[in-house]
Amino acid sequence: MKLIRNGEFVEDNFTTVGDEDALPEGPAIVSLERWQAERETLRARNAPIGVKLQSGQEPSPIAEDLDHIDVVALEFPVYRNGRAYSYARLLRERYGYKGEVRAVGNVLRDQFQFMIRCGFDALEVADNITPEIWAENVGSFSLFYQPAADGKETVLSLRQRLATRAREKATA
């Protein structure tokens, strides 16, 4: 597995720990169940903490805790399961989450751009993904019809700007 964060291939300093495993010293990602059971202990740790939500675990139960969570990892059990796209948008747009939203699981190259648009800023990808493959796929489209979590200007807005400019020209 490789980790791409904000477009850079980086070392993953987080360890994903099982519910029965002892917590490591450094940054760790735990399950939603463990977070809910051990919230106070986990918050008292002196290292970054992440929570992993599986498909079917929507983010509303951790909405109040987000200030204390450094990473929310959203799982794609199979690429066809697109629930986490909605979870990511809710985290960013509804709950105003500013931490890392990480895509984990079956993350395919043709989904990079959709994920970024929905608010993911970190993706765990297969080992065969290179910076070239990343660059090619994350920039497949340069125009967007609909607003999403990335705040990219929509075609609608571009059209309105063009129309305004044309009007200004006409009156000038």
Next chain:
Amino acid sequence: MYRYDEFDQQLVNERVAQFSGQVARRLTGELTEDEFKPLRLMNGVYLQLHAYMLRIAIPYGTLSSKQLRMLAHIGRKYDRGYGHFTTRQNLQFNWPALKDVPDILKDLASVEMHCIQTSGNCIRNVTSDQYAGAAKNELEDPRIVSEIIRQWSTFHPEFSYLPRKFKIAVSGTPDDRAAIRVHDIGIQIVQNGQGEIGYEIYVGGGLGRTPMIGKKISGFVPKADLLAYLEAIMRVYNMYGRRDNIYKARIKILVHEIGVEEMQRQVEAEFAEIRKSGTLHLPEEEIARIEAYFQPPAYEDLPDESTELNKAVVADPAFANWVKSNVAQHKVPGYAIVNISLKPIGGVPGDCTSDQMDAIADIAEKFSFDELRVTHEQNLTLAHVRKKDLYAVYEALKAHDLATANIGLITDQIACPGLDYCALANARSIPLAQQISERFADIERQHEIGELKINTSGCINACGHHHVGHIGILGVDKKGVEYYQVTLGGAADEKTAIGDIVGRAFTEDEIVDAIETIVTTYIGIRKDGERFIDTYRRVGVDPFKESLYETH
């Protein structure tokens, strides 16, 4: 009709570039078929029984003559000289080579066409009324909102991996030709007490193995809020739709399981939040921009009656039959709507040769403002023809075997591709439709029988819409033998109904006789001019059951 601006065109061009790269990697073997599958399925390329199939989007079924000529060209150059119009107003080519697909996409892009939203678990190509802009009682041209939805749903980053495919249909008239109640979302354009145009929303309709009629979830969504409302429905579905079983993944199952009230509550809650953010608020300026593309064509001031037409009707009884079945009322005096039947006797429903496409394009250019429509019943429509030109149009169509006078009649059947093409099918659909067509070939008899829709599906996935056929036929496989199950009383219009199963299935040798028995029974009990469906609604299944099974 809508024309691309620089942004629409650039997006389609970027898609062509992207898919061309993916095909190139597949052809060199860099991508395995397994890895390629999700990519091709986002671009209308299916692997059928014998070959790849390419499905081309015809948004809300509207085409220009130029676009139809390009489809003819593609059929000729890359396929076997014909294409197949589908029940979703699209066109399929059944025999393209994968290596040619990038070139086909380039050709399509040159006439503002593409294969986006024709496959995969995304929001599919929006469908609408083939009489849009021409129907008498239309509140607003449904293509305006269809185009707005097309743009919003194209490459939607959140809704490209839904639990299952998602179909939206729009109707602008109270009589529904777009079958909106058997779609995942049906949109009925309505007017409220203040005279404002808005949308009544139905959710959870669909056919397939669990047919369901859509339920009304909102009586009035204002124009500016439509996309916010649709996004709310989609988000609830994306988060809570079932993903454990492909046959229970459509939104109809979610609505059925949680109930329409709970669905409505969740959608309204989500809608309130999205609305608050304001990002999907549709500005009047953009609505007006799109509306401008659907302004009425330059109609002439004409008397409603045409002496040329009246004379031709008297002189040519075959033309009179054609006018009776294939021509519909237009909202403008002196004009008519012409339906072109793609159901010649013994033909394949929806098939059209490249030569026929060229001919139709010429006729549309000359007689119907250069534009035509595809219907969900797999026919074509010329929306604005002068009544005085009807005979000339008829003659031109006849020269290309396109003047079959059977629209709405028993040989105007919907049939899925069936076992002849489809990897899912249990039984053949096309040969059966052909046999029924031959049996009832006599056009006088067809007119005597009157409006009767026979829909045939080759398996329970119901692509042939058998549930909503007045007579529905479902092909089933029993230990390697094809059987056909018959349903009666289905309808896909404003009185949508799922047909009732009439009894045990028929063999291949029995089925056409069984249809004949149903028709004879109907003729025997109908009351003055009653349509088949009205007779059925009056008497129910019993008389048909008796005549079908008593002697067996």
